[in-house]
Amino acid sequence: MTIILPPRTALVYGETDVLVAGGGPAGIGAAVAAARSGRRVMLLEKRGFLGGNITAAYVETCNHFMHHLSFQTSGIWAEMEEGYRAQFGRSGDIRPNAPHRFSSEYLKIFFDAFVGNAGVEICLHSFVNEVVVENGVISHVVIQGKQGPAAIKVKQVIDCTGDGDLAFAAGAPFDQGRDRDHRCQPGTLNFRIGGVDAAALVRDGNDQLKELNRRFREDYRAGKTGLSCKRQDIPMGRLTENGLVSYINYPCAYGVDPTSFADLTRGEIECRRYIPELCAYMKENFPGFEKSELVSIAPEIGFRDSRRIRGDYRLTIDDVLSGRHFDDAIAVYPQFYDMLSPDANMNEGSPRDAGYNGYICSYPKDGLNFEIPYRCLLPLGVENLLTAGRCISADHVAESGIRAISACMYTGQAAGTAAGLALQNGVNPRSVNTTELREKLRAQNCIL
Ligand SMILES: Cc1cc2nc3c(=O)[nH]c(=O)nc-3n(C[C@H](O)[C@H](O)[C@H](O)COP(=O)(O)OP(=O)(O)OC[C@H]3O[C@@H](n4cnc5c(N)ncnc54)[C@H](O)[C@@H]3O)c2cc1C
Known part of the structure; x- marks a missing residue:
């Protein structure tokens, strides 16, 4: 049963060039990159702190699977890691040979300054799941505030909510969980x-x-x-x-x-x-x-996957495992997948099972990487919207690789840079020149 809700009036709280929804690793990368392109940026986060799953689900050992690899972290992620280490050191961690981890409590403090100093307007306690769409273009994003709805007038929007809440609200098609029964990881x-x-x-x-x-x-x-x-x-x-x-x-x-x-x-x-x-x-x-x-x-139950917003390209596990090259690649990452069985099945599954026969996991091997094309960040049917992080366009098993925290920050950085470039050239993200985008990412020390 459904009811029709009465029309409402929303206060117009402000306007921005780039609105980023979700302050996890992807949202932080997107907001900082967009702000550094000289644009006005608002970052809306439903919780009272930034960091997404790292701080809200205590996922503090982000890159543990990259231990012993020669793969170099780069871009905003590398800068963030270095800055955190300089300020908070090892946070009492006694494992000397292990890769760097964070104390999520110190990390909350660190992110406030890291993102704020980039010139981003941070709005916490700002849950968003409503947009005004006119002819395939989002004109306003609506914060569900305690004082009532507050609308933000926007030029470009980046959905980094992990669940693809804004893309869903804008009507973009999506996949969720396994193809057969839509079950996600636990x-x-x-x-x-x-x-x-x-x-x-x-x-x-x-x-x-x-x-x-x-x-x-x-x-x-x-x-x-x-x-x-x-x-x-x-x-x-x-x-x-x-x-x-x-x-x-x-x-x-x-x-x-x-x-x-x-x-x-x-x-x-x-x-x-x-x-x-x-x-x-x-x-x-x-x-x-x-x-x-x-x-x-932890403040909240954490999820590894949720809606995957369909984009101009859907990354597949075959693309990941073959290290397929894409001319519009905006991130390179070690070949990796890690998918807990949605059924709690104790078998060792394989990527070909697509999650129907147990736990699927392969940690990276040195020198084997995969590429993420820009088109995975472009949701179908909406013109001024990008996605980044774990909700980009991918099949279920491929998502279990791109969901890695540092990979989410890489796609975030690419989305923020693309939004800036789109505004600079007066086009929508879909028409961004990907050669120029890749040049800009390289200039930001991203290794492509
Ligand atoms: C238990 C667990 C263990 C994991 N272990 C690892 C690991 O060891 N290594 C690794 O690399 N990855 C790990 N992951 C995966 C990783 O945490 C995520 O894939 C990654 O954090 C995704 O980043 P994201 O920015 O896309 O989304 P998230 O981290 O989920 O961030 C999304 C942000 O958006 C906010 N938000 C959501 N909806 C809204 C809304 N409607 N309005 C406003 N704000 C909103 C959320 O509060 C959150 O801050 C693990 C995940 C879990 C749950």
């Missing part, structure tokens, strides 16, 4: 514990978290854990000098549609239920965890 509610005996967990300069995960998986598969959550792995991201284990990536809810508030409610509550059970298990079974206690639960 939602995960990460958490932190304190009071772990850090010294007891370090041997020869390396912590034992990976080893604990290996044993846990064996025990889970042998039916020995007695835990009710269906996740069989327990990746743990950071161990600090003071005995904090941050980013415990375990409680998972399966069959959750990330765009349904009813499903999200079920997922949050289900995941929280698993946490005390797991804490008790770790105290009893993990050496060094005897005196541990729950410290915090």
Whole structure:
């Protein structure tokens, strides 16, 4: 059943050249790049802080799978990493040989200044899922504020909401989850514990978290854990000098549609239920965890995939695995896919199964990269809209590679640069000269 809502009046809060929706890695890359092109930029974020999944879902060990690769991070991502390290160092992380990680709490503080200093107008607590479209062009984006709707007049829009909320509102077609049943990867509610005996967990300069995960998986598969959550792995991201284990990536809810508030409610509550059970298990079974206690639960359940907005090109897993070259490539990234089974199936799946037969994962090998074409960022049917991050145009398995946090910032940087270029040349993003775009990205130290 549906009802017709009465027409409303919205306050026109302001206007901007480029409006970026979503302040995660993609949105940060997009907003900073667009602002540096000399444009007026507003960044709208529904939460009270920036960072997206890194800060809101505690995904603090972003590039762990790139350890030992010669692949160089570049562009705004590399600048951000360096700036964070200079200001906050290792944040008490005691794993000396591991790739750099973040404390998501310090990162929130860092992003305020990093994005603000680029000249971006940051609007927090600004949920957006409504647009005014005239002849295929978005004229206004509407913030759902506590004082009522507030409209922003826009020239270019970049959707970095992860869920493609603005593209969806503008009527762009999309795919979601596996083709057959639209099931996404599970939602995960990460958490932190304190009071772990850090010294007891370090041997020869390396912590034992990976080893604990290996044993846990064996025990889970042998039916020995007695835990009710269906996740069989327990990746743990950071161990600090003071005995904090941050980013415990375990409680998972399966069959959750990330765009349904009813499903999200079920997922949050289900995941929280698993946490005390797991804490008790770790105290009893993990050496060094005897005196541990729950410290915090991530602000929100996190998702690895959601709507993938159909664009002028749909990146496929074959493109990723063959390292296909595109003349309009705007990002290069190590060949990689990592897709948790939407069914909690314990088999080892393969990319060809498209998620129907278990966990699909391949970590990058040195020298094997893939390219992301600009056309994946151009949603069908809307002229002044770009997407960036995990909601760009890709098949389900390919998305599990492009969803990597630093890759999301690369597509964000490309989208922000393209929006600036479109305004400079008086065209829409679809007509941007991609040779010029690639030159501009190279001039920003992006390795293409
Ligand atoms: C448990 C978990 C573990 C992961 N592990 C890794 C890992 O180890 N390495 C890795 O590289 N990646 C990992 N990922 C994937 C990675 O976190 C995401 O793919 C990445 O953060 C996507 O970036 P994004 O900017 O596209 O979207 P997001 O990070 O989701 O950011 C979207 C932003 O938009 C905001 N937003 C959403 N809707 C609206 C709206 N309507 N209005 C206003 N604002 C809105 C959100 O609040 C958020 O800040 C993991 C993800 C999860 C959930």
